[in-house]
Amino acid sequence: MKHGIVKALIFAVAHSMPYVAMVQAADPLPSWNEGAPKKAIVEFVSKVTKEGGPGFVPPANRIATFDNDGTLWAEQPMYVQLLFALDRVKALAPQHPEWKDKEPFASLLKGDVKGALAGGEPAIFQIVMATHAGMTTDEFEKLVTDWIATAKHPLTKKPYTEMLYQPMLEVLAYLRANGFKTFIASGGGVEFMRPWVEKAYGIPPEQVVGSSGKLKFDLRDGTPTLMKLPELHFFDDKAGKPVAIQTFIGHRPIAAFGNSDGDLQMLQWTCGGSGARFCLYVHHTDAVREWAYDRQAHIGQLDKGLDEAKAKGWTVVDMKQDWKKVFAFENP
Amino acid sequence: MKHGIVKALIFAVAHSMPYVAMVQAADPLPSWNEGAPKKAIVEFVSKVTKEGGPGFVPPANRIATFDNDGTLWAEQPMYVQLLFALDRVKALAPQHPEWKDKEPFASLLKGDVKGALAGGEPAIFQIVMATHAGMTTDEFEKLVTDWIATAKHPLTKKPYTEMLYQPMLEVLAYLRANGFKTFIASGGGVEFMRPWVEKAYGIPPEQVVGSSGKLKFDLRDGTPTLMKLPELHFFDDKAGKPVAIQTFIGHRPIAAFGNSDGDLQMLQWTCGGSGARFCLYVHHTDAVREWAYDRQAHIGQLDKGLDEAKAKGWTVVDMKQDWKKVFAFENP
Numbered sequence: 001m002k003h004g005i006v007k008a009l010i011f012a013v014a015h016s017m018p019y020v021a022m023v024q025a026a027d028p029l030p031s032w033n034e035g036a037p038k039k040a041i042v043e044f045v046s047k048v049t050k051e052g053g054p055g056f057v058p059p060a061n062r063i064a065t066f067d068n069d070g071t072l073w074a075e076q077p078m079y080v081q082l083l084f085a086l087d088r089v090k091a092l093a094p095q096h097p098e099w100k101d102k103e104p105f106a107s108l109l110k111g112d113v114k115g116a117l118a119g120g121e122p123a124i125f126q127i128v129m130a131t132h133a134g135m136t137t138d139e140f141e142k143l144v145t146d147w148i149a150t151a152k153h154p155l156t157k158k159p160y161t162e163m164l165y166q167p168m169l170e171v172l173a174y175l176r177a178n179g180f181k182t183f184i185a186s187g188g189g190v191e192f193m194r195p196w197v198e199k200a201y202g203i204p205p206e207q208v209v210g211s212s213g214k215l216k217f218d219l220r221d222g223t224p225t226l227m228k229l230p231e232l233h234f235f236d237d238k239a240g241k242p243v244a245i246q247t248f249i250g251h252r253p254i255a256a257f258g259n260s261d262g263d264l265q266m267l268q269w270t271c272g273g274s275g276a277r278f279c280l281y282v283h284h285t286d287a288v289r290e291w292a293y294d295r296q297a298h299i300g301q302l303d304k305g306l307d308e309a310k311a312k313g314w315t316v317v318d319m320k321q322d323w324k325k326v327f328a329f330e331n332p
Numbered sequence: 333m334k335h336g337i338v339k340a341l342i343f344a345v346a347h348s349m350p351y352v353a354m355v356q357a358a359d360p361l362p363s364w365n366e367g368a369p370k371k372a373i374v375e376f377v378s379k380v381t382k383e384g385g386p387g388f389v390p391p392a393n394r395i396a397t398f399d400n401d402g403t404l405w406a407e408q409p410m411y412v413q414l415l416f417a418l419d420r421v422k423a424l425a426p427q428h429p430e431w432k433d434k435e436p437f438a439s440l441l442k443g444d445v446k447g448a449l450a451g452g453e454p455a456i457f458q459i460v461m462a463t464h465a466g467m468t469t470d471e472f473e474k475l476v477t478d479w480i481a482t483a484k485h486p487l488t489k490k491p492y493t494e495m496l497y498q499p500m501l502e503v504l505a506y507l508r509a510n511g512f513k514t515f516i517a518s519g520g521g522v523e524f525m526r527p528w529v530e531k532a533y534g535i536p537p538e539q540v541v542g543s544s545g546k547l548k549f550d551l552r553d554g555t556p557t558l559m560k561l562p563e564l565h566f567f568d569d570k571a572g573k574p575v576a577i578q579t580f581i582g583h584r585p586i587a588a589f590g591n592s593d594g595d596l597q598m599l600q601w602t603c604g605g606s607g608a609r610f611c612l613y614v615h616h617t618d619a620v621r622e623w624a625y626d627r628q629a630h631i632g633q634l635d636k637g638l639d640e641a642k643a644k645g646w647t648v649v650d651m652k653q654d655w656k657k658v659f660a661f662e663n664p
Contacts, residue, residue, distance in 0.1 A: 060536060137578055181538070194582040204392060205582035206513070206539075212579050217571040217597055224597070224604040226578050233579070239549040246469055246558050247544050247565070248580055250526040250537035265549055265556070272556035 028174040031167040031325045037280070038322070040315045041171060044278040045178050048254065055276035059179035063253045065209070065245060065266060066172070068186035068193065070259040070300040071282050072201060074163040076291040077154065078117075078299055081192045082124065084147055086113065088131035096130075105130070125232075128189075133213060133230035137191060140228055145195045158329060161200050166328045167317075168257070168282070172201055175255070183253075185209040185245055187237035187262055191228070209248040211236045237262045242269035259284065260297075264305045267314060279314040281305055286320035289330065360506040363499040363657040369612070370654065372647045373503060376610040380586065381510050387608035391511035395583045397541070397598060398504070400518035400525065402591040402632040403614050404533060406495040408623040409486065410449075410631055413524045414456065416479055418445065420463035428462075437462070457564075460521075464545060465562035469523060472560055477527045490661060493532050498660045499649075500589070500614070504533055507587070515585075517541040517577055519569035519594055523560070541580040543568045569594045574601035591616065592629075596637045599646065611646040613637055618652035621662065 032038040047055035048062060069075035089099070089108050099105035104123040107115035117123055132140065153163055172182050182203055184193060190212050194205035214229040236244040242265050245253065255278040256263070256270035267279040283302065284293050295303040309316050319326065364370040379387035380394065401407035421431070421440050431437035436455040439447035449455055464472065485495055504514050514535055516525060522544050526537035546561040568576040574597050577585065587610040588595070588602035599611040615634065616625050627635040641648050651658065 060530070063538070183538075190579065190582060198392070206395070206515075206580075208582060215575045215578055217574045217601065219600070224574070224600045226574060226601070242549045242556070242558060243547045246547055247522065248538070250522060250540060268551070268556045269549065269558070 028177070029167065029170045031170055031323060033322055033324050035322050037315050037317045040278070041174070041280070044255065044276060045174065048276045049178050057254055057276060061251065061254060062175075062178070062180040063183065063249060063251045064175050064180050064255040064257070065183045065185040065249075065253045065270070066168070066256075067258040067260070067263045067266070068184050068188055068210075070284065071257055071263070072165060072168050072172075072184070073160070074153070074165075074290065075300050076293070079188065080160050080163075081188050082127070083154070084144070084151070084192065085127050085131045087147065087151065088143070089127060092131065129213075129230040132189065132191070133228045135228055137215065137226040137228060140191055141195050144192055148196045158327075161196060162329055163327065164200060165282070165323075166325050167323045169201065169328075171257070172203070176202065180255070181207065183207045183209055183245075183249060185236065185241055185256075185266055187211055187235070187241075189213070209236060209244050211240075239265045241266035245269070254278065256280070257282070258305070260300045260302050261305045264308060267305070268308075271312065271314065279309070279312070280317060281309050281314060282317045283319060285318050286323075286326065288320075289326045290319060292320075360509070361499065361502045363502055363655060365654055365656050367654050369647050369649045372610070373506070373612070376587065376608060377506065377510050380608045389586055389608060393583065393586060394507075394510070394512040395515065395581060395585045396507050396512050396587040396589070397515045397517040397577055397581075397585045397602070398500070398588075399590040399592070399595045399598070400516050400520055400542075402616065403589055403595070404496060404500050404504075404516070405492065406485070406497075406622065407591075407632050408625070411520065412492050412495075413520050414459070415486070416476070416483070416524065417459050417463045419479065419483065420475070421459060424463065461545075461562040464521065464523070465560045467560055469547065469558040469560060472523055473527050476524055480528045490659075493528060494661055495659065496532055497614070497655075498657050499655045501533065501660075503589070504535070508534065512587070513539065515539045515541055515577075515581060517568065517573055517588075517598055519543055519567070519573075521545070541568060541576050543572075571597045573598035577601070586610065588612070589614070590637070592632045592634050593637045596640060599637070600640075603644065603646065611641070611644070612649060613641050613646060614649045615651060617650050618655075618658065620652075621658045622651060624652075 029038055029041065047053060048057040050056055066072055069079050086108060089105060093099055093109055099109060104116035104119050104127060148160060151160060152158065153160060175182055184197060184203055186193060188210050190208050190210040193208050193210055197203045197208055198205065212233040214231040214233045216227045216229055218225050218227055234240065234244060241263065245266065252273050253270045254276065256266050257280045258267055259282040271277040271279040281302065284291055286292060293300060294306060361370055361373065379385060380389040382388055398404055401411050418440060421437060425431055425441055431441060436448035436451050436459060480492060483492060484490065485492060507514055516529060516535055518525060520542050522540050522542040525540050525542055529535045529540055530537065544565040546563040546565045548559045548561055550557050550559055566572065566576060573595065577598065584605050585602045586608065588598050589612045590599055591614040603609040603611040613634065616623055616632065618624060625632060626638060
């Protein structure tokens with residue numbers, strides 16, 4: 001065993017760091033093209049980790065929050081959780097003969113997704129409540145686990161857990177290797193994300209902040225259960241994001257990553273604090289490898305956020321220009 | 333450097349464990365007398381950490397939740413958070429001339445705490461809302477930090493952060509050294525606990541589950557703030573505990589520690605799962621070193637829980653008999 005390695009091991013142990021952090025490859029962000037965003041990420045991390053430096057942040061405060069849909073994985077042609085709900089409507093239809101004459105279910109069951117969603121948020125809310133409640137949390141977890149293991153994206157035909165943005169996976173790993181604790185802060189449901197996020201992103205269930213439905217604790221023949229009720233507990237979007245971050249995490253993040261106006265308040269809250277701060281928007285500009293959408297989008301609208309990012313000097317990733325690769329499955 | 337130490341270091345690094353876990357002292361629970369509770373704790377930890385054994389639990393699922401008041405620190409003669417609120421009423425009184433004629437404030441300001449609290453939960457709720465809202469989360473954090481640094485327990489005259497149960501601090505450290513993630517799950521307010529729990533218990537703010545008030549995100553002259561509103565968001569007690577644990581943590585704990593009927597559902601939920609489980613009640617039996625109370629107590633009532641613990645074979649700590657020391661400040 002070489003002396004240098006032993007020294008590195010001792011250092012790693014003394015600092016409770018995994019060895020991997022000590023022997024990190026020269027380029028921690030290989031899927032990023034050289035450019036302003038990559039440079040900004042590396043400079044921020046260097047600044048907050050430089051002990052004795054003016055931007056140093058102790059590890060306990062190195063909290064980074066990531067939106068999920070459109071920031072860590074694809075959200076087009078619609079949110080994955082909504083696609084899950086649509087599949088559940090089909091599976092549950094035999095038990096709900098009344099859905100044949102009741103919107104938005106009637107349109108859905110005829111294959112007219114667009115018609116079903118024409119009802120806007122109330123229609124989506126009905127679909128989600130009909131498919132995400134009336135069972136225990138354990139039962140729901142199993143449904144999600146089974147579905148995510150087999151369902152395929154309608155256009156790419158890839159499993160959803162391959163629709164992750166490779167450059168963002170590198171950012172997650174890079175931050176963690178530098179003592180950050182990484183959290184999801186998503187408008188999506190916590191119970192929908194927790195079964196698969198650890199494998200996908202290396203983020204454990206307890207570091208997922210999201211929307212939630214009400215739960216009810218009950219003893220059923222002496223067996224404790226948590227029933228999912230068809231009522232919203234908290235909607236973790238827009239001004240709800242900083243609120244949920246404070247309630248769940250209790251720290252103001254020092255870095256936040258989003259892609260839509262739904263993330264704007266999270267970024268304002270994060271970069272409104274003192275000391276070194278980092279806010280990043282993923283701008284979907286790549287109609288070939290992914291999708292191109294922003295100010296006019298129905299899903300993942302980025303309008304006010306784009307203006308504010310420019311005004312405040314936040315980092316904006318031009319997906320087409322800044323990412324060497326979007327998905328891991330692309331040819332090199 | 334000895335070969336054995338290098339091997340231990342490599343093992344520790346490979347398992348991302350701090351070295352301290354590898355060279356732990358022979359007795360991890362020195363403030364516990366030999367007896368059934370100590371034996372049960374050690375046996376449970378040995379069982380879930382023995383790789384290949386029938387009770388093995390992977391580290392990701394080693395989640396332990398602890399009630400705070402009466403389980404980790406003293407809750408008599410009344411909850412510390414309530415004592416904080418009473419001090420805040422006095423401090424705020426000059427700005428509230430109307431309190432002179434309004435209960436429960438009027439009694440409080442005359443020094444009649446008992447009279448003020450005679451109004452029961454609604455009175456307490458009024459006192460908490462009047463003192464925990466109408467400011468930003470940052471402002472509240474500073475109030476708590478300043479108060480906890482200087483306030484003294486009314487009877488022992490010790491700082492509240494010395495009123496921690498030494499044997500429970502040892503359990504926290506012992507669990508963490510064995511790959512557990514330790515959480516607080518308290519009826520107390522998250523914003524009241526988070527400023528000091530890391531220093532007191534080694535539990536970071538993001539691992540605190542508790543009651544919470546509603547928050548409102550606002551831009552004040554362009555500066556993002558989170559205002560504390562005088563409305564309850566969630567009350568983390570009784571059946572609320574498993575609900576909050578699921579919502580915040582998203583794991584069912586494998587070990588839970590409480591002291592009152594308010595913890596009963598948390599223990600039911602924890603020990604109702606499959607595989608190795610551990611539930612423990614601290615029974616306050618020591619009127620000399622601490623307080624003796626259970627079935628008839630107004631604060632920290634332990635009645636149904638005591639019966640269920642016996643019926644289910646949960647561990648019940650007889651504080652007087654099982655703890656060599658209650659507080660660290662006692663003479664050895």
